[in-house]
Amino acid sequence: MLATRFTLFIAIMAMISSLANAFDPDPLQDFCVSVNDSKNAVFVNGKICKDPKIVIGDEFFFSGFNRPGNITSPVGSKVTRVSVDEMPGLNTLGISLERIDYAANGGLNPPHVHPRASEILYVMEGTLYAGFIASNSKDPNIRNKVFAKIMYPGDVHVFPRALIHFQMNVGETKAVAFSSLNSQNPGIITLANSLFGSAPPIDPRVLATGFQLDNNIVSDLQSRLWMQN
Template sequence: MKCFHFLVFLALALAFSFASADDPSPLQDFCVAIPEPENAVFVNGKFCKNPNLTIANDFSFSGLNIPANTRNRVGSNVTLVNVDKIPGLNTLGISLARLDFAPNGGLNPPHTHPRATEILVVVEGTLYVGFVTSNPNRLITKVLYPGDVFVFPIGLIHFQFNVGKTNACAFAGLSSQNPGVITVANALFASNPPINPDVLVKAFQLDKNVVNYLQKLFWESN
């Protein structure tokens, strides 16, 4: 319930936080994304629906009050509301996510958003969060409690880890309609096609058997 009640506050906060995050000098009120290019104008990665045909559902999404399933290998789940979920976000430079964590170690693994800065607010539970700066690689971390806010700069590796004994819930705003995500372990050990094991052996100074095991483990988990 706390997560649900917090949605209204978060929506207001995001409106102010990303007031300047949209595309520079837009020439229309909005550009509702459509999958087909027929009779449409191409803008910033998506085609635009005729403005006269837009409806309220182009600008809405339901269900962010529902906790996601965290019974998985890492004990977390991210519900992302981007341009694919709300077509009306197209060209507006903003998206939203709900993050749910299992008790005692639920983890959103180290990852990056190549196209967005993230601002996170904790609603329930206790999260240990942090990011790593570009060279030199300095770790910046903090333990967050309900009501605390933390910012992860664009492109930097970051994570969230539930250090509490109860479920944790947080919401995040991202400064892109399509922020993208690169989960570090998956990118390195489960890429398609796989990275040559010799590259990973030398990069991580690991035995080749360990690298082969990790590639098999992450490939199967994907």
């Protein structure tokens, strides 16, 4: 009897294990519309695998993280990314890396989200104010709560997947940080760019009501040039 129960237990656990592993992979692109016509098909997640016989070492290599980024942008920062587009060898590995340079006295990596990755940030130089915002929870104690810290060289901060986060240089010298993300193509949605720089523009009434702003202010924001950091 005991042996029968043990056998049944093993069978049930095997079934649960197989079900737990039967899931769709996380998407590495914004959308993937199904199509029956193979002539109009594209590769899922945008990449295919190269024949191993013609792979070369340079496809697993990137050079340049030792060079500062151009921080003369309107927000005073520059993000240098190494994702699968810059390093083909990252394909299917689920990781990517960034270097972020910040101008002194307010250089900002604006509020943004990575829809496909969590991020861990390491400060190399300077002093950053960095944090993320919890989602609009039903619990008023954590609803839209900000988790932020002043960071110094050697400090590390994590930003959970798909939550709004930011970093700003609050020091009087330039700052440099490196971040690692658990996706080969984490994606980025910079809130101001997406909302006020969309193409075609969102109906200003949507943004005016949503942000409780005057229509003229929204129109002015939509007329500006929103550059990708």
